[in-house]
Amino acid sequence: MDTKEHSLAAYGFLAPALAVMALCAVVPMGFVAYYSVHDTFGGNIFIWVGLDWYRQVFASPEFFGALLRSLLFSAIVLAIEVPLGLYIALRLPTRGLMSSLYIILLAIPLLTPTIVVGYLWKALTITDAGLLDEAARWFGLDYNLNNTVVAWVTLVLMDIWHWTSLVVLLCFAGLRAIPGDYYRAARIDAAGKWAIFRFIQLPKLRLVLLIAILLRFMDSFMMYTEGYVITRGGPGVSTTFLSRQLVETATVEFNLGEAGAMSIIYFLIITGVSFALFRLIEPRRVS
Amino acid sequence: MTRRFSFAPPLYALFLMIPIYWLIVMSVKTMAEINGAFTFYPRAPTLENFHFILNDASWFNGYVNATIYVTLNVAISITVAVPAAYAFSRYRFFGGRALFFGLLAFRMMAPAVLLVPFVQIFSDLQLIDTHIAVAIAHGFFNVPLAIWILEGFISSIPKEIDEIARIDGYGFPRFFVKVLLPLIAPGIAVASFFCFMFSWIETLLSNALTVVHAKPIGGIMSRAGNVLAADLPLFAAASVLGLIPGIILIAFMRKHLARGFSMGRVT
Numbered sequence: 422m423d424t425k426e427h428s429l430a431a432y433g434f435l436a437p438a439l440a441v442m443a444l445c446a447v448v449p450m451g452f453v454a455y456y457s458v459h460d461t462f463g464g465n466i467f468i469w470v471g472l473d474w475y476r477q478v479f480a481s482p483e484f485f486g487a488l489l490r491s492l493l494f495s496a497i498v499l500a501i502e503v504p505l506g507l508y509i510a511l512r513l514p515t516r517g518l519m520s521s522l523y524i525i526l527l528a529i530p531l532l533t534p535t536i537v538v539g540y541l542w543k544a545l546t547i548t549d550a551g552l553l554d555e556a557a558r559w560f561g562l563d564y565n566l567n568n569t570v571v572a573w574v575t576l577v578l579m580d581i582w583h584w585t586s587l588v589v590l591l592c593f594a595g596l597r598a599i600p601g602d603y604y605r606a607a608r609i610d611a612a613g614k615w616a617i618f619r620f621i622q623l624p625k626l627r628l629v630l631l632i633a634i635l636l637r638f639m640d641s642f643m644m645y646t647e648g649y650v651i652t653r654g655g656p657g658v659s660t661t662f663l664s665r666q667l668v669e670t671a672t673v674e675f676n677l678g679e680a681g682a683m684s685i686i687y688f689l690i691i692t693g694v695s696f697a698l699f700r701l702i703e704p705r706r707v708s
Numbered sequence: 709m710t711r712r713f714s715f716a717p718p719l720y721a722l723f724l725m726i727p728i729y730w731l732i733v734m735s736v737k738t739m740a741e742i743n744g745a746f747t748f749y750p751r752a753p754t755l756e757n758f759h760f761i762l763n764d765a766s767w768f769n770g771y772v773n774a775t776i777y778v779t780l781n782v783a784i785s786i787t788v789a790v791p792a793a794y795a796f797s798r799y800r801f802f803g804g805r806a807l808f809f810g811l812l813a814f815r816m817m818a819p820a821v822l823l824v825p826f827v828q829i830f831s832d833l834q835l836i837d838t839h840i841a842v843a844i845a846h847g848f849f850n851v852p853l854a855i856w857i858l859e860g861f862i863s864s865i866p867k868e869i870d871e872i873a874r875i876d877g878y879g880f881p882r883f884f885v886k887v888l889l890p891l892i893a894p895g896i897a898v899a900s901f902f903c904f905m906f907s908w909i910e911t912l913l914s915n916a917l918t919v920v921h922a923k924p925i926g927g928i929m930s931r932a933g934n935v936l937a938a939d940l941p942l943f944a945a946a947s948v949l950g951l952i953p954g955i956i957l958i959a960f961m962r963k964h965l966a967r968g969f970s971m972g973r974v975t
Contacts, residue, residue, distance in 0.1 A: 428801035435807070438792035438851055441784060444829075446814040446848040452825035505720075512714035524965065525958050526721045529728065532904075532954025536911045536926040537947040540933075541731050544940060550742045552730050582727060585720075632856075635816075643818030646911045646926075650933070664820040668912070671824045684821040691816045 450688075456681030474682035483658070483666065484683060488690075491663040494573075495641045498580045502637060503630065505581070506588025511622070513593055524593075527586040539650025542579045546651065569659040572652045576660060579651070580641060588633045595629035596622060635695055642691060663687060728951070734944035742940055757945035767946065770925030773839065774908065775953060777922065780843035781850060781907045782900050789854035789899065794888070796855065797862040798870070808859075815852040819912045822848065830917055837919040845913050850903040857902065861895025862888070897964035904957060925950055 457474055459467040478484050514520045533541070545553045546566060553575070557564035566572050603621050612620070645664040648654075654661035667687070671680035734742065736753040761767045795801070796808055826845050827836070835841040869891070873883040889896070911926035918927060929946055932939075958965070 428799060431795040431799035431801040431804070434791040434795035434799075437788040438811075438855060441788050441844070441847050441851055442811065442814065444847075445844050445851075446817065446822075449822045449825035449829060449848075450814070450817070452828065453821060456824070509716055509720050512716040514717070521962055523717055523721065525955075525962065526724060528958045529951065529955065530724055532908060532951070532957070533947075534909045534911060534926050534950050536929055537950045538909075540929065540943045540947055541727050544734050544944060545727055545730055547742075547940070550746060550940075552726070555746050582724065586724070589720075639816045639818075643820060645818075645820055646930075650930075664818055667818075667820045668823060677824060680824065687821065688813075688817065692813050695813075695816055 453681045453684045456677040457685050458678075458681075460678050470678065474678040475686070477679055478682045478686060486658065487661055487663045487666040490659070490661065491642050491644075494576070494580075494644065494662060495638055497577055498584070498641045499634060499637055501577070501581055502585045502588050503634060506585045506633065507592050507626070507630070509585070509589045510592035510596060511618070513589070515597065524590070527589055530583050531586050531590075533583065535646040536650060538579065538583050539647040542575065542582075542647070543651050546575060566652060567656045569656055572656060572660050575651060576648050579647060580644070583647070584637060584640070587636065591629045591633045592626060595626045599625050631699065634698060638694065638698070639691060643687075731944050731947055734941055735948045736945075737941050739939065739941060757942045758949070760942065761946055761949060766920075766923070767925070767928055770923060770928040771949065771953070773918070773922050774914070774924035774926070777839040777842040777846075777914065777924070778904055778907045780839055781846045782903045784843060785847060785850040785854045785903045786896060786900055789851055789858055790889075790892075790896070793855045793858035793862050794884075796859045798867065808855075811852040811855060815849050815856075817848060819849075819910060823913060823916055826913060827916060836917060837921050837923075839922045841917045842914045842922065842924075843907075845917060846907040846910060849906055853906070854899040854903055857899040858892065858895050861892045861898075865891050894964055897961050901957070901961060901965055905954075908954065 455467075458469065458471060460470045460473075461467050513523055530538075545551045546564070548554055548564075551564075554564045564571060566575065599621065603625075604617070607617050607621060643664040644662055645668070648660055648662065649665055652660045654665055663683075667680055667683050670676050670683065733748075733750055735757055736755065737747075737750045738752065738754055738756075741747060741751060796804065822845070826841075830836050830841045830845070833841075865888075869887065870883065873887045878887065911924075911930065914924045915927035915930060918924065925946060929943060933943070
């Protein structure tokens with residue numbers, strides 16, 4: 422087979438996907454980059470301002486506040502969801518009716534629209550009628566969303582409820598893909614549970630874990646609808662995350678330049694962190 | 709490997725189901741009961757809220773609209789992703805690796821980042837308030853994801869299959885449809901599931917790109933939430949109905965999903 426012919430064919434196969442991606446990703450991203458170096462006074466008049474917006478963003482304490490809160494939120498939910506999801510996946514029954522029943526139950530939160538997740542958890546938090554409120558009272562605690570810690574705990578719980586199943590399902594799939602021979606060999610070597618986990622299951626799960634971590638990092642870092650429905654970004658700005666600040670800058674203040682610069686900085690951060698995670702977990706795939 | 713019974717899965721399932729239970733209970737309560745005292749189960753269950761939603765054109769159409777653009781998005785994403793995944797899996801070509809990671813980089817974009825340009829682009833194309841606009845917009849996260857998943861499935865099929873088909877006199881289109889697609893059917897099921905999921909749950913873009921004719925239920929809910937003093941039972945009922953399409957999807961695809969999830973795209 423002629424390799425050159427092959428490579429041309431490959432571009433042909435890629436063309437439809439690239440056409441769609443051009444329309445829904447490359448062009449809009451170009452717009453964002455364009456906004457970030459221009460100023461506009463309404464209409465379609467754009468004036469080149471170089472890196473002014475970037476300087477303004479880097480001088481803005483609000484931006485760094487939102488950035489830190491988003492990073493902290495992602496770190497917390499990843500630290501809980503990844504080990505918990507992996508643990509549940511290891512304990513799920515592998516065959517029979519119970520196995521498929523669990524898959525259905527686990528998938529329900531994943532298929533809940535973000536706004537429904539928001540209203541669902543809001544319904545749990547209402548004073549005197551919400552389950553969380555009642556449960557807190559039962560433990561003798563005061564449930565008050567105007568308390569920063571309470572607001573954060575609620576949002577973290579909500580994210581765990583919504584997304585841990587994604588980690589579970591991916592890890593479950595990864596575990597099912599490990600050939601039985603590995604376990605037989607381990608039994609011959611009289612390997613214990615921990616050794617099987619450490620030297621067979623965990624290495625085989627590297628790629629699924631990478632997928633799970635990347636997807637959860639990207640999506641939790643830019644959480645928007647669910648959190649806003651519950652806390653409206655408060656108390657104060659304590660749950661105003663990057664995404665909310667971005668949309669507010671772009672559509673409420675209508676400051677496209679600053680929003681554009683924030684978007685580009687956000688994009689660089691997330692690709693940087695993702696690439697670092699990639700290097701850490703799967704060094705072979707990068708080189 | 710068979711496993712001994714563990715308490716972790718039932719406890720976790722319970723944690724997932726408690727809020728769902730609460731949602732269903734709220735949806736059949738009256739506002740008076742919610743404002744009255746805390747009750748674990750409805751004292752006087754009513755289907756009034758469901759009745760209202762199913763008989764109000766704008767609320768009911770919210771579900772129809774969401775289903776239409778999600779279906780369109782899944783169809784577009786899978787159709788363009790299968791050949792692209794085949795190219796990444798089978799060919800070595802200039803820029804291939806960079807392109808693969810470049811596509812994933814776009815998956816990392818957030819809807820909030822692309823909100824303003826999307827509104828501008830689809831306004832210029834006169835596609836605001838159409839289902840296709842939302843379906844295309846959701847492509848930026850679903851197309852790369854579908855390619856990523858399908859590439860794994862195609863790579864798990866030995867390359868010899870391609871050659872055997874060629875020797876048997878199958879032309880490429882026939883090979884693609886008759887041999888390759890059936891072999892990766894579980895992969896297509898898994899990829900469709902993820903595309904459906906991410907498109908179905910997204911509310912920011914789908915709300916911003918629609919006005920009336922393609923308004924999804926999420927948009928109707930957030931608009932009502934801004935205007936009304938939150939009518940909680942109504943929102944709960946709307947939320948319960950919002951879970952149904954997802955549950956139907958899993959029920960139908962359960963077998964394919966289970967097979968797809970166990971097919972080993974992942975090592």
